[in-house]
Amino acid sequence: MQQTPLEEDPAYAPGSFLGYDTFSTRTVVEALLVNGKPVLQVSKGSEVEVFLNRTPFYAESGGQIGDNGFLFISQAGNQQTVVIEIKDIKKSVGNIFVHKGTIKKGSIEVGGEVEAAVDAKLRQRAKVHHTVTHLLQVVLKKVIGQETSQTGSLVAFDRLRFDFNFHRPLLDNELMEIEELINSWIEDSTLLQTKVMPLTGAKKAGAIAMFGEKYGEQVRVVKVPSVSMELFGGTHVSSTSEIRGLKIISKQGIASGIRRIEAIADNPVVVGIACLYLADRAKHDELAAKWTLRFASLLQELNCQGSPYSLTVPREDQHEIPESVHRSGQTPEAERQIETQPSNAMATDFKSIPLIDISPLLAKWDDPNMAQDQGITGVVKQLDQACREAGFFYVKGHGIPDSIIKEVRNVARKFFSLPYEEKLKIKISPTTGYRGYQRMGENITKGIPDMHEAIDCYREVKPGMYGTLSKPLEGPNQWPINPPNLKQLMEEYISLCTDLSRKIMRGIALALGASADEFEGERAGDPFWVFRIIGYPVLSHANGKDMTENDIGCGAHTDYGLLTLVNQDADITALEVRNQSGEWISAPPVPGTFVCNIGDMLKILTNGLYESTFHRVINKSPTYRVCVAYFYETNFDAAIKPLDICIRRTGGTKKFERAVYGEHLVSKVTTNFVKEDELDS
Numbered sequence: 001m002q003q004t005p006l007e008e009d010p011a012y013a014p015g016s017f018l019g020y021d022t023f024s025t026r027t028v029v030e031a032l033l034v035n036g037k038p039v040l041q042v043s044k045g046s047e048v049e050v051f052l053n054r055t056p057f058y059a060e061s062g063g064q065i066g067d068n069g070f071l072f073i074s075q076a077g078n079q080q081t082v083v084i085e086i087k088d089i090k091k092s093v094g095n096i097f098v099h100k101g102t103i104k105k106g107s108i109e110v111g112g113e114v115e116a117a118v119d120a121k122l123r124q125r126a127k128v129h130h131t132v133t134h135l136l137q138v139v140l141k142k143v144i145g146q147e148t149s150q151t152g153s154l155v156a157f158d159r160l161r162f163d164f165n166f167h168r169p170l171l172d173n174e175l176m177e178i179e180e181l182i183n184s185w186i187e188d189s190t191l192l193q194t195k196v197m198p199l200t201g202a203k204k205a206g207a208i209a210m211f212g213e214k215y216g217e218q219v220r221v222v223k224v225p226s227v228s229m230e231l232f233g234g235t236h237v238s239s240t241s242e243i244r245g246l247k248i249i250s251k252q253g254i255a256s257g258i259r260r261i262e263a264i265a266d267n268p269v270v271v272g273i274a275c276l277y278l279a280d281r282a283k284h285d286e287l288a289a290k291w292t293l294r295f296a297s298l299l300q301e302l303n304c305q306g307s308p309y310s311l312t313v314p315r316e317d318q319h320e321i322p323e324s325v326h327r328s329g330q331t332p333e334a335e336r337q338i339e340t341q342p343s344n345a346m347a348t349d350f351k352s353i354p355l356i357d358i359s360p361l362l363a364k365w366d367d368p369n370m371a372q373d374q375g376i377t378g379v380v381k382q383l384d385q386a387c388r389e390a391g392f393f394y395v396k397g398h399g400i401p402d403s404i405i406k407e408v409r410n411v412a413r414k415f416f417s418l419p420y421e422e423k424l425k426i427k428i429s430p431t432t433g434y435r436g437y438q439r440m441g442e443n444i445t446k447g448i449p450d451m452h453e454a455i456d457c458y459r460e461v462k463p464g465m466y467g468t469l470s471k472p473l474e475g476p477n478q479w480p481i482n483p484p485n486l487k488q489l490m491e492e493y494i495s496l497c498t499d500l501s502r503k504i505m506r507g508i509a510l511a512l513g514a515s516a517d518e519f520e521g522e523r524a525g526d527p528f529w530v531f532r533i534i535g536y537p538v539l540s541h542a543n544g545k546d547m548t549e550n551d552i553g554c555g556a557h558t559d560y561g562l563l564t565l566v567n568q569d570a571d572i573t574a575l576e577v578r579n580q581s582g583e584w585i586s587a588p589p590v591p592g593t594f595v596c597n598i599g600d601m602l603k604i605l606t607n608g609l610y611e612s613t614f615h616r617v618i619n620k621s622p623t624y625r626v627c628v629a630y631f632y633e634t635n636f637d638a639a640i641k642p643l644d645i646c647i648r649r650t651g652g653t654k655k656f657e658r659a660v661y662g663e664h665l666v667s668k669v670t671t672n673f674v675k676e677d678e679l680d681s
């Protein structure tokens with residue numbers, strides 16, 4: 001086994017570092033220094049060193065730069081009355097974290113409570129560069145020989161530096177091989193396994209101490225399965241896909257026998273250059289195609305983000321708190337606001353959507369001892385992580401035959417290709433219980449017409465079934481006569497989806513720490529469902545450049561119920577999911593999978609532990625796209641409120657008021673369409 005440096009884990013240093021799982025926290029100012037002298041209060045304009053009783057900030061160590069971020073105090077309405085910009089975190093004597101910053105607004109005092117919030121975007125880049133230094137250590141040994149090893153490193157937001165001993169400069173083909181190997185691991189989206197273990201155990205397993213620092217009793221080790229058995233500490237990405245790509249930007253000798261390389265990761269522009277370079281020098285066509293494709297998808301990513309990717313940290317004069325700074329511990333007033341308007345505060349800045357093989361769950365979904373089953377526990381862990389971090393995941397091993405999934409899309413495509421008059425025979429309206437065909441632009445999201453056509457279906461609602469509440473949705477589904485097998489196929493498909501969703505929800509119940517049937521009975525024992533067959537036209541602005549809001553297939557929205565199963569067209573990337581810093585992350589089709597996402601009811605039930613993530617659809621491809629979305633919901637008349645177990649898991653405070661699912665659905669459905677008179681024109 002190869003040996004790798006083991007860094008000290010700040011989680012076990014005094015000063016309570018919370019930053020592995022938490023990016024923001026309320027905390028208390030324990031001491032303040034100005035020009036090295038203790039003071040009780042500091043106001044606007046001063047440079048200050050702040051000591052806190054606990055902190056989410058990572059302090060410079062093991063070569064990784066300290067976090068940037070803010071300390072602040074908010075008032076009602078989320079107005080900041082005090083803002084301190086933190087640019088440097090050091091560890092002082094006794095491992096105490098010193099937060100160095102400038103007071104941009106207001107004043108702070110010793111004993112006062114502040115919110116400490118890390119700039120998650122910058123932390124992400126540091127994390128990525130940190131993981132890359134460890135991958136470099138492994139790769140260098142592979143490419144130039146076991147005798148080389150790391151002599152130092154610097155992990156910054158914009159780049160990394162890696163020093164190692166070797167007797168001669170690296171050759172071009174060696175540099176390329178290094179980039180090739182690391183970029184391939186990134187492509188593989190390998191999940192890193194993090195484990196806390198005793199220092200002695202870690203050393204036995206092959207980790208060695210390096211930077212001459214002291215270690216706690218317990219250390220945190222990370223392993224990249226199948227890539228290496230390396231063990232390492234510090235903050236790291238959870239999947240190699242977060243690195244997105246690597247480009248070495250310089251090499252030099254810095255002392256006799258010591259060489260240095262510098263590299264950049266996680267920046268689409270730089271990664272694009274790396275891909276072109278690799279494609280150009282690829283040994284065979286297949287490899288060249290792989291890197292060319294990767295380059296194409298990066299270009300697409302840059303186009304849709306619309307924001308220039310900056311390599312620099314925030315400007316000197318910037319003192320607004322950027323969106324990428326986490327602010328979880330809101331004032332009670334701000335918290336109340338979250339209840340009324342959907343928050344977009346995802347737990348993380350995920351860069352890709354995890355894929356989960358749920359076959360172990362399906363094999364034993366009603367086994368009374370399922371919670372103890374190893375296979376199921378593995379799935380449940382992945383579900384929990386995916387729901388907390390992204391609110392989106394792919395499932396494979398779901399048991400629905402691929403032939404049915406494909407046929408459903410083919411039949412949908414056939415329907416949309418019929419003449420407009422034919423489709424209008426099952427026209428949607430308030431008098432059809434909002435069931436049936438809607439033309440392009442008839443569905444609206446946040447006031448803007450969506451560029452899709454669709455057939456909407458709902459579980460049957462008999463007259464008076466839920467009193468006046470369900471009245472707007474009463475009526476039979478409107479199935480087209482053409483294609484003739486559509487109705488039967490879709491009804492069969494809906495029943496498979498209902499069955500599958502119920503089983504996934506049992507896994508999610510376990511993930512929450514509840515019993516597997518938490519979502520049965522009054523909550524979702526008699527689940528309502530919504531079903532949409534959707535078609536997205538080809539954009540008029542085919543170059544995707546002069547896009548207007550009229551080119552959005554479906555505007556940013558959250559789904560309404562518990563769990564959505566999306567069966568999307570092959571080969572077209574159009575669905576995008578919004579992460580915590582507001583970036584749109586593509587959810588490309590993965591053959592044989594469903595894309596699953598969390599709806600508003602599950603967000604309420606979990607007290608926000610799982611987010612109903614915003615997503616949108618933009619079909620920039622030159623072909624018509626179909627999508628068949630199945631929505632698994634609670635009972636129609638279920639009153640939904642946060643589960644006690646979830647309130648405990650989210651800090652003890654209830655964040656959402658009770659909501660009745662049927663009311664939520666009806667309020668959405670009745671406002672989702674352009675008005676009747678505009679419609680007929």
Ligand SMILES: N=C(N)NCCCC[C@H](N)C(=O)O
Pocket residue numbers: 443444445446530554555557558559560631668672
């Ligand atoms: N049943 C569900 N989730 N349908 C999703 C439709 C999303 C768009 C809709 N106009 C909206 O604004 O919600």
Ligand SMILES: O=C(O)CCC(=O)C(=O)O
Pocket residue numbers: 532534554559566568574575615617627629
């Ligand atoms: O077309 C897609 O991929 C997703 C559609 C969607 O989000 C919805 O209908 O709620």
Ligand SMILES: [Fe+2]
Pocket residue numbers: 557558559564615
């Ligand atoms: Fe959706």
